Amino acid sequence: MTNPPADPAPAGQAPAEGRPNWAGRELLLEVGAVAHGGHCVARYEGRVVFVRHTLPGETVRAVVTEDGGAGFCRADAVEILTASPDRVAPPCPHAGPARCGGCDWQHASGPAQRRLKAAVIAEALTRLGGLAPEQAAVTVEELPVDGPNPLLGWRTRTVYARTSDGRIGFHRHRGSSIEIIGHCPIATAPVGSPSAVARAAQAADRPGATGIEVVGPDAVLLHTPAPASARRGRGRRPPDRVQLIEGPASIEHVVLGRTFRVRPDGFWQVHPAAAATFVEAALAMLDPQPGETALDLYAGAGLFTAFLGDRVGPTGAVLGLESSRGAVADAEANLGDLPHAQVQVGSVDPQSVTRLAADAGRAIDVVVLDPPRSGAGGPVMAAVLGLAPRAVAYIACDPAAFARDVRTAADLGWRLAGLRAFDAFPMTQHMECVGLLLPAVAP
Numbered sequence: 001m002t003n004p005p006a007d008p009a010p011a012g013q014a015p016a017e018g019r020p021n022w023a024g025r026e027l028l029l030e031v032g033a034v035a036h037g038g039h040c041v042a043r044y045e046g047r048v049v050f051v052r053h054t055l056p057g058e059t060v061r062a063v064v065t066e067d068g069g070a071g072f073c074r075a076d077a078v079e080i081l082t083a084s085p086d087r088v089a090p091p092c093p094h095a096g097p098a099r100c101g102g103c104d105w106q107h108a109s110g111p112a113q114r115r116l117k118a119a120v121i122a123e124a125l126t127r128l129g130g131l132a133p134e135q136a137a138v139t140v141e142e143l144p145v146d147g148p149n150p151l152l153g154w155r156t157r158t159v160y161a162r163t164s165d166g167r168i169g170f171h172r173h174r175g176s177s178i179e180i181i182g183h184c185p186i187a188t189a190p191v192g193s194p195s196a197v198a199r200a201a202q203a204a205d206r207p208g209a210t211g212i213e214v215v216g217p218d219a220v221l222l223h224t225p226a227p228a229s230a231r232r233g234r235g236r237r238p239p240d241r242v243q244l245i246e247g248p249a250s251i252e253h254v255v256l257g258r259t260f261r262v263r264p265d266g267f268w269q270v271h272p273a274a275a276a277t278f279v280e281a282a283l284a285m286l287d288p289q290p291g292e293t294a295l296d297l298y299a300g301a302g303l304f305t306a307f308l309g310d311r312v313g314p315t316g317a318v319l320g321l322e323s324s325r326g327a328v329a330d331a332e333a334n335l336g337d338l339p340h341a342q343v344q345v346g347s348v349d350p351q352s353v354t355r356l357a358a359d360a361g362r363a364i365d366v367v368v369l370d371p372p373r374s375g376a377g378g379p380v381m382a383a384v385l386g387l388a389p390r391a392v393a394y395i396a397c398d399p400a401a402f403a404r405d406v407r408t409a410a411d412l413g414w415r416l417a418g419l420r421a422f423d424a425f426p427m428t429q430h431m432e433c434v435g436l437l438l439p440a441v442a443p
């Protein structure tokens with residue numbers, strides 16, 4: 001694969017002065033490699049075009065949806081002139097150009113989706129992570145679902161947006177307009193069936209509702225705009241205010257025989273098979289031993305903390321760190337049978353990592369890092385690796401952020417010694433990686 005340009009994430013820049021705005025223009029394109037962001041790359045009159053609803057190798061007629069102004073634009077393929085053998089009919093009636101923005105690859109077969117994701121991971125790890133192509137090669141593994149098609153029926157939570165006239169649906173790609181939804185085939189029945197959508201639509205009647213979040217099997221959360229005081233920075237929309245309006249105060253998840261209870265607005269993996277898969281992958285890489293000491297950074301409701309606690313046993317210790325007070329309260333309950341495994345409230349930063357290790361009062365053997373999309377970042381990576389654990393498992397939902405952190409680790413004398421990737425978000429551009437970092441030179 002040739003290296004495609006990176007996804008130009010910022011939206012809405014105006015075209016450079018004097019240059020015609022291509023928005024709305026029709027282009028005939030030979031489509032090249034996939035790029036991070038759910039699109040493929042084409043070139044036209046010297047400009048890069050990020051094209052959705054197409055596949056590598058296709059010839060398409062496309063319409064420019066956004067002129068990015070910095071030598072690139074975005075387009076939707078509206079007619080496929082030469083189709084890829086990987087193309088399939090989208091199973092969702094809401095998929096397609098200018099339709100629902102929730103999925104990116106409805107028009108690709110399952111194996112093709114996983115190959116596209118593997119290419120995106122490899123590209124990030126070579127371009128941003130500095131790895132050789134053979135070190136960055138990975139097979140993206142399918143996760144099982146309770147149903148005949150592993151691409152559908154997996155999403156256990158979703159946020160329906162509400163239109164001003166009280167109907168519900170999903171936002172169109174990079175837009176504020178809403179595609180009205182009858183059902184969502186990638187969701188589980190309690191979240192995406194016609195009756196689940198009708199229930200959400202009814203809840204959306206509440207005053208001030210901007211969205212309704214359905215969390216399987218039976219919780220409904222009301223989204224209303226956060227007060228202006230919650231605004232985080234110029235132009236940035238504050239996070240919604242989220243309030244439970246139907247269903248239980250905690251949702252039960254059984255993972256590898258262990259029961260976790262998590263409040264419906266708390267973080268939990270969306271794919272039903274994801275939590276167990278990632279735990280098994282991380283434990284296989286770290287192989288924690290009785291008596292060892294582990295850190296679980298970005299610990300959520302204690303998922304990895306608990307399984308690390310099982311492995312290190314009462315002569316060992318696990319210390320987790322998590323910024324959400326609600327998640328830490330859930331973790332406390334979830335870890336009730338493991339007094340040697342605890343999660344503290346706090347933001348993961350270099351000082352808190354150092355303090356956590358000091359609290360442990362003994363050398364740190366293994367670390368789990370499961371950061372949000374932005375990744376751990378250089379200073380946190382440096383602090384974690386500075387503790388000299390024997391191994392670090394990194395669970396990553398954004399391959400670019402992961403690759404940057406792998407690069408930092410390499411600069412500090414560590415290597416990516418293991419890598420697995422999972423299609424935990426079929427039909428969408430998203431994927432999850434689990435990587436093992438070891439000292440480049442064995443101590």
Ligand SMILES: C[S@@+](CC[C@H](N)C(=O)[O-])C[C@H]1O[C@@H](n2cnc3c(N)ncnc32)[C@H](O)[C@@H]1O
Nearest residue numbers: 267298299300303322323324347348370371372
């Ligand atoms: C990807 S989730 C992982 C949670 C948990 N490991 C699991 O698998 O269920 C990331 C978690 O990090 C937390 N978080 C985000 N930024 C953080 C920060 N700067 N410091 C500590 N926790 C943070 C979030 O609240 C969330 O629970």
